[in-house]
Amino acid sequence: MMPQALRRVLPQILTLAAVVMLVTLVFPTFLSISVSDGRLVGPVIDILKRGAPIGLLAIGMTLVIASRGIDLSVGTVMAICGAVAATAIVNGWGLGPALLLALAAGLAAGLWNGFLVAVIGIQPIVATLILMTAGRGIAQLITEGRILTFSHPGLAFLGSGSLFGIPVPALLWLAAAIAVTLLMRRTALGLLIEAIGVNRRASALAGVNARVLLIAVYMASGLCAAVAGLIATADIRGADANNAGLWLELDAILAVVIGGNSLMGGRFSIAASVLGALIIQTIDTGILLAGFPSEYNLVLKAALVIIILILQSPRLAADWQLWRRSRSGLSGSHAAATPKPKESLR
Amino acid sequence: MLLSVQSLTKTFPGTRALDGVDFELAAGEVHALLGENGAGKSTLIKCLTGAYRRDAGEIRLEGARISPRSTSEAQELGIGTVYQEVNLLPNLTVAQNLAFGREPRRFGLVDGRAMRAMARETLMGYGLDIDVGRDLGCYSVAIQQIIAIARAVALSGKVLILDEPTASLDAREVEMLFDVVRGLRDRGLGIVFVSHFLDQVFALSDRVTVLRNGQKVVTEATRDLDRVRLIEHMLGRVLEDEVVAQAAGHGAGAPIRPELLRAEGLGRRGMIEPFDLRVGVGEVIGLAGLLGSGRTESAELLFGVRAAQTGTARDADGEIDLSSPRTAIAAGFGFAPEDRKTDGIVGDLSVRENIALALQARRGWTRPMSRAEQVRLAKDYIARLDIRTSDAEKPVGQLSGGNQQKVILARWLAMNPRFLILDEPTRGIDVGAHAEILHLIRELTSGGMSILIVSSELDELIAVSDRVIVVRDRRHVAELTGAEISTETIVRAIAEEDAA
Amino acid sequence: MKLNGLLATAAALALTAGAASAQTVGFSQIGSESGWRAAETTLTKQQAEERGIDLKFSDAQQKQENQIAAIRSFVAQGVDAILLAPVVATGWDSVLEEAQEAEIPVVLLDRQVDSSDDLYLTAVGSDLVHEGNVAGQWLVETVGDKECRVVELQGTTGSSPAIDRANGFRQAIEGHDNIEIVRSQTGDFTRAQGKEVMESFLQAENGGKDICALYAHNDDMAVGAIQAIKEAGLNPGEDILIVSIDAVPDIFQAMADGDANATVELTPNMAGPAFDALAAYWADGTMPPKFIQTESKLYTQADDPMGQYEAKKGLGY
Known part of the structure; x- marks a missing residue:
């Protein structure tokens, strides 16, 4: 069981190691970690902390994509939940209600998406596009169009506090990743979600409650986005409805893809998606640390992502195997019949 | 030629x-x-x-x-x-469609007038005088x-x-x-x-x-x-020897069976006219009819794939809810659909997971089957149904049609249903697996399971059914029992439409 | 707020021209995409009220066609002047000609158009290069001869405020070799990006100990950066000097707390100078210059930041 799970995420671990090495080349003190005021400080710690929103979104997105869906609204839901929390805090309702309201807003957004997809039968990309577009307006209505600043130490703690020297956002996404993985693999949820992702109709005929599961999956995504939104809002001590989580849904989808999960649904690995998120965040932070002019940021990121995706593509892996075997065949022993790369009918 | x-x-x-x-x-x-x-x-x-x-x-x-x-x-x-x-x-316009890819050109540009003239002329040849510019x-x-x-x-x-x-x-x-x-x-x-x-x-x-x-x-x-001969050709009539030998058992005086369930007036507009159906314990009922006659639709109403608009189903304990597959499964029903690929198998998942799927769905997500339990179940059915696969972890989509069908049967047998609906269980399956599946049906009914089988293979229906219901034009038109069941009677019932 | 805007538009369209003895001015606003623009709307209404001008307000929701429709309706109502904050620079010729034929003066607010300058009376706006220059001059005066390594948080890459504010700052520090911009990266004008990029600056510059000052192209990025500096265990405003542009309320709060040092105001009061020019024009036909530059006022901790915060808080930033 364990070695198999490890083998699944090996490409992602190798990629992450390669990206880390690359960044260390241009920024030699990248791996240095020091302790200051009882908390760990260093670029790596920054990545663990900065990677929280995209890591959390990637967890929820993995489940949605496993069900053969996609959730474009998560960036916007972050903005809504941040706005809700900040409004509650500014109005003096206290930390508890603020957090609960924000999480409830995330769940409600997920319920809406799930309803459109599972009950009405709208294509996921269209259904979630609705909230993606409309949601920023909702967030702006909540904050009345300005950055809603607060100074509540409890809420700020979520963004910039630390426990045992580790930043709270890093702990939150790690905890979420472990909890969701356990929930999926220690119950039958993982199997049932994979089944509806591969063949919803056949699963429903086998008695799987596809409709409820689909709604649950979008609600989980909404909840992850809510936590991400809380962290983003707590981080800058203000709800920025215009910019919170902007375009982050695309990074989350990218993380899931770099994690080797198929956009066609089915088999999924949360650990791999989270590693994908870390890879993206390492690239982002690495580019900032490297000190290139900002015109290069997006081009560099795109170039690195393309290289990673090409290296991970199954066809290339098969060709590589073939090439290696033919080499070993030349250098002596005849390799056994080389398996052909899998052909697909479609 | x-x-x-x-x-x-x-x-x-x-x-x-x-x-x-x-x-x-x-x-x-x-x-x-x-x-x-x-x-x-x-x-x-x-x-x-x-x-x-x-x-x-x-x-x-x-x-x-x-x-x-x-x-x-x-x-x-x-x-x-x-x-x-x-x-x-x-x-695009009618003319553009007709000329698409071979438009008449003038100075390198599409010549719209020539194109429309050409289109009008072409369609006149078909007695069609319409505005080709629309x-x-x-x-x-x-x-x-x-x-x-x-x-x-x-x-x-x-x-x-x-x-x-x-x-x-x-x-x-x-x-x-x-x-x-x-x-x-x-x-x-x-x-x-x-x-x-x-x-x-x-x-x-x-x-x-x-x-x-x-x-x-x-x-x-x-x-x-003539129509009867044509239907015979389409549905087949030459029985395989083995099947004939085993089929010989039935025919003389069908046993009186205790009733398992009874459907009354089950119907849905556009699918199938309201029909009644009695199912006895351990009975095999065949549904015969041509493609589109309503045979598959009858099966789908019985399993709640589409909810019936009229009618009820009941057993000894009272009414049975057949509004969805989940409720039908809860009532002890199972359904192996006609189109295995789109409705049956979950292709990317393993043989083990496909066999465990329905059982797991019924237990609910909070009570997962352990991996060991799933492996045992899969091993058991791979041996019992002789499913040919290199191992239980192979994606079911890579198996042959017959073995996929057996995996779906295994999925339902693991549930130990009292009523199993099989829609074209032998379609696209090689001869060996075909006979095995018919064997299995007989074996299961002797254990008390009731089976409804939909098939366009008449010989197969005749071989396994205790009773055959003939479906035509979305209506159950005839019911044949025991000795009445023969190619001739079934084909005649299907063809009767002309006579009427 | 949006609802108010719509109601105001409806009211403006319902009223017919020439009813009141007071001057009537139509104002076609882009929308309310930022706090600054909301403040501009609020101040324009305030200025009109102070002068007894009847202001017809129309919110274009970021759409040029809405602005053109609003101007046409203002012309049809026969207003005495039109204020226009154009959403884009091109495509205004014909509607401006219609206003000219109706002899209604048009004043552009805070953004320019590509049309010939005799189609409008004047344009009121700030000079982005000048803003950067004021910020740079403040730094030059504050550090004197001391060595100073500056990090810069730029606006959205390629946007004109980012380019002009960067250039203005560089003009000001030119010739002062003790001041050097060591790192420059975009923070996209947002608070979150400002914080994230500042964190990387701090990591890259010896935990921030090598940084003497931060120049941020807007206050929001500065507010984010201040948090990053605090979390790195440094004291913003003392260990690292902070100068930014815009003068939104939150930066005054930071200055009052001693976390920020200076900001250059991009005044949302574009209407004041516009109304002044209009008053002179109405009185005796005085033609104002074609561009009225608003003051880019520098605020420091000495300028009663708390008072400024209170004054600005209610403007809708």
């Missing part, structure tokens, strides 16, 4: 879709191609039009060997096709069909394949289309006509070829055939 096909063979993983099929088409004839789902009609057509590459055999057009590699290549060779769904562009989408499906035919004839001009062209037309439109087809025949085209409406076959075709299970059953002149 205009077109001649010899020993055409095409194999897909797990199924032999075409098995040494011969087919001939003369110039100036309409040749109907008949067969149930999966008989090989569409595979044959796709080999002719270049959509599939054949594995063996040869195709000759006007004596020359051809191997079209794409539909456009087949078109250039002279083989044009018109499908059930019009495959033209509704947002969008194709403005016209009825029948007119669009004729335009599609006109385009195919203009492009190809030797062989015209009509694949279920009348499926969405009303009677008057069908007549209009037939006039066009007859006109083309008289001009010397060879026309292949695929349809499952027997009336239309008799009205239009000169010869008929029937396919079943990937093999040619017969080619005969239409006027020499």
